[in-house]
Amino acid sequence: MSNQTRRDFISNTGKVAIAGSTGIFATNNFTGTMAKSMFIHHVYFWLKNPSGETDRQKLIEGLQKLSKVKTIKSFHIGKPADTNRDVIDTSYSISWMLIFDDKAAEESYQTDPIHLNFVETCKDLWQKVVVYDSVDI
């Protein structure tokens, strides 16, 4: 990437924007190719058997396979941090955060055979799923 291109990424905060001027996704510590927009698909899973390590591992392995869907730009598989202020929901089992370029990429993910297979294989593991889809302001 040229210095000129790289300079284009510098935001007012001095962080490096990777989501374009319409979006705000910035970082201090890397440069990257510019994304025109961002679509964040954040899913929280509550396992039927949250204390069962086997079910947790099955879901994690399912998500690792699911991460290979081509339209996924970025992903993170997480668990609740050990923070506990009253506004924090720590009751979920697994966090699955995906970043797509746009809604079309997320819609393609929803119908991707890898995603359909994940749902079929793992749907009996969770009792509840909550999804928040966010786009650039």
Add this chain to the structure above:
Amino acid sequence: MSNQTRRDFISNTGKVAIAGSTGIFATNNFTGTMAKSMFIHHVYFWLKNPSGETDRQKLIEGLQKLSKVKTIKSFHIGKPADTNRDVIDTSYSISWMLIFDDKAAEESYQTDPIHLNFVETCKDLWQKVVVYDSVDI
């Protein structure tokens, strides 16, 4: 960044890992300096006056100032996407997604004067806040 360093980021999915082998945060379209771990702090705000553009803009401007906290590695300010499956919560007003290197960086953010000023300045704008803190599995 050297090619050797860059190669170190390639994950099994062919995506570029930016959260280290213990975490999973990968992307297809940029290379970056490696983070040892990730702490995702995702906050959803419900405005008292969700139809009021003035309050929405005040919150967005407050978050833009808040983004200057030094320990924030990456951030995104979002709004609900126009998706509407039954598992999707589209009722919130603004999404505030932060990535920190670790819990210590997030704790520092909580007590940063910029954050304390944001809460003091903007706390009357929202009726509800839900936070999900996630760390690498």
